[in-house]
Amino acid sequence: MSGLPILSLTIWVPIFAGFLVLFTGSDRNSPLARALALLGALAGLLVTLPLYTGFDTATSAMQFVELSPWIERFDVNYHLGVDGISMLFVILNSFITVIVVLAGWKVIESKVAQYDACFLIMSGLLNGIFTALDGMLFYVFFEASLIPLYLIIGIWGGPRRVYAAFKFFLFTLMGSLLFLVSLIYLYLESGSFAILDWHQMPLPMAAQQWIFLALLVAFAVKVPMWPVHTWLPDAHVEAPTGGSIVLAAIALKLGAYGFVRFSLPIAPDASHEFSGLILGLSLIAVVYIGFVALAQEDMKKLVAYSSIAHMGFVTLGFFLFSPLGMEGALVQMISHGFVAGAMFYCIGVMYDRVHSRQIADYGGVVNTMPKFAAFFMLFAMANAGLPATSGFVGEFMVIMASVRFSLLVGFVAASTLILGAAYTLWMYKRVIFGAVGNHHVAGLSDVSAREFLVLALLAFGTLGMGLYPQPFTEIMHSSVDELLRHVSVSKIQ
């Protein structure tokens, strides 16, 4: 391995680029800001490549580790590292950042430098969350990433952006403050903030239960799980396209990632005890939210609800405690990053032309935007979990694992295949097919070269992962096995 601090680069290259973009100043320099932002995002993606090429799939240990003291007063270390679980998210996040910069290229016209800077800085912070091995470092990145998204929703969002931005910020903050108290408790019990030390630390059942519940509040809000999901549809609907993409593709993964990094290994006994609760909430998310999605009139809201249902699958997979379920859930997370990102981008493409997200305002788009319709079709199919798309792989693995766990759970979980197909394809039918609905649709122009590029990149990810998922599962394999082995050992002494 080379001596370069690769993980630090994945964090600080985008943040540095973000500040550079910020210094281009007013909108007169917006072409320069855009170019710099794209360069920064590409550089950010480039520095993640050694993670893939240099990754050792045979070990479950942390790789690319960096460790130096940060706040000696509280033994907080700048401790970074990735394993098979977190590595893919770093790459996904850096990839999505490029997509987002491209997606906002023509659309955002006011305060361009600030817009791109927000995304680049957020990209760095999100990479920090996925690579942090120190509890406090994780928390600091976790909280700090709220600020750029709050600004993105609030400045460039839709008519109810202020409400959505506040709701997003306060909901997430509410969850993470209890998380902070748990971190402090763990620090005082163990004498360090090292997450890996916490994994080994024995804890009495009562403490585990409290910690699990406190973490549950934090991560459930972020996932989001039913019934604390209500901020997500608002945030998605009001956010600009780029914000929705990052929110769906990356930000939602943080909660699920938190379960894997914190809840399961730190409080394994409590995780087993409360697994029924989580499974119940996950199934409610899958079925009930699936029905809610069916009833939506607004495309963005529909995809937002479908995201909640899909994330329900992820939490379901985690708490089955089987390798298949766990890997399926992780695959589902990555896949959802591509698919939900792509769905929001497609809606954004239409919104930029018609300025409406209402399904009723469309109809017959295929007649005027055939290329776009083909891409949208692919993503809609992936969202519905059609085989050969990435959406299928994860869902299928989780359903298999849940059938093995209990036929009833498997049966309820499998209903998503019907519901998902119903709400996605019905929306697709109403928007894309049929006769040309109105003069707006009649005047539509097909995708530009830039939009084509973005759609093609996302389609490549969706199809690639669907047709050949093995590289992804291979990377996860040892880490997932190690995690499950760890979770099966009681920590009560």
Place this chain on the structure above:
Amino acid sequence: MTLAEMQFAVPELRIASAEILLLAMACLILIVDLFVRDRNRTVTYLLTQLTLAGAALATFAVGTGQVSYTFSNMFVSDPMGDLLKLLVYISVIAVLFYSRAYVLDRPEMARGEFYVLGLFATLGMMVMISASHFLTVYIGIELLSLSLYAMVAMERSSAASTEAAMKYFVLGALASGLLLYGMSMLYGATGTLEIPALADRLFSGEVNDRIIVSFGLVFLIAGIAFKLGVVPFHMWIPDVYHGAPTAVTLFIASAPKLAACAVVIRVLVNGLIFVSSDWQMMLIILSVLSMAVGNFAAIAQTNIKRMLAYSAISHMGFMLLGMATGVIMGDPRFIVNAYSSSMFYVVTYVLASLGAFGTILLLARAGFESDEISDFAGLNKRNSWYAAIMMMMMFSMAGIPFFVGFFAKLSVLQAAVAGGHLWLAIVAVFFSLIGAYYYLRVVKVMYFDPPTSAAPIETTLDVKLLLSLNGLAVALIGIFPNALMMLCARSLSDSIVF
């Protein structure tokens, strides 16, 4: 100490040289100002700044890193005091920088008295910080308060200022009375006003009546709570913050908090640590009430000075949380951890408060106070750098990382949990969630709302630089908080002797 020594020993003046310098210069500036023709009082202004810088040098040069007493043990110099004094100078210098233009725009304030009173208030704070005797504590507090009463009332034609000054004076006098009453009771019970001697007597049990100690303690805490501005002794804070000219509000909202923190440590920790179980309970009640009232009331404010006043109440409550968790069941292991966390909290609060009021002053012009939250509308469109600075201050106060306020909150919460007050930490965390709302609202107004004024924001280079420095400090100390934390912890552990 024998009588002869008390009367004839020449006090060691060297360790009080910063105070002596400041006093001499304040008197000199008062005279010099009589001969200054310039309406802008440039000479007075520059002399004042130079005096503060000189005092900083003196404190720095004299500081030995050890605890030494002088003036018959009435005055103490120790690393904690030196650190806090240096921070006081820095914040007063910043206050004078920020308020320069504001003061010049208002003829009633553009007088030499503004600077001289500022220096006397600074002297009062220094005496408070270095007090090791109840009388010194009292003299320091009175010197500070009397100067501030006059400063609040400087804008004579403003009814709001006059009302604020009256309110401040009447309630402040009441608080001083409570403080004196408490001190006299402690004197009656223990026979001493010297803070270290008081600790000795409480430790050895040479106490006439423990009930009187407790009563004295209640009055003492009430007096201190009044000066700190914590609930239920907070009533003056919103009116004074709101009514005072913004330059004076900035003064009140910054350096005096450092001095008050020092007094709490001097009196309660150095003097009364052996009855800590009594006062810790009181501090916990004050703390929770302040966080509750401060945060809820701040939500309803439309005036940013008033909002920051309630926010100050809640911050002082949070600070007291750290103070209340130093000794657990007679176990003093957590003393340095807890009190240095509180000290760090106050330092970071002062830093953010300076920046926030500094931005308000920046936007104020002749005849326009810019003290409504709506006056900040669309600041991002008018000048994105100032908006960014104000945003950093708001996020720091709300306790969002990477800004320094987060690490301050972390320190105090950590101290509370370490002291076994897990439920208090959860309550505090709940109130900071509520607090986040009104700080976010300021960010919302600046970033999400369209501007209501197109007036250019004019300022001088020095203010621009200092404000930028202030903003960067909040961000950079947030990224590298260790040095300042360690400084607080070390100075405190070198200063508390048992």
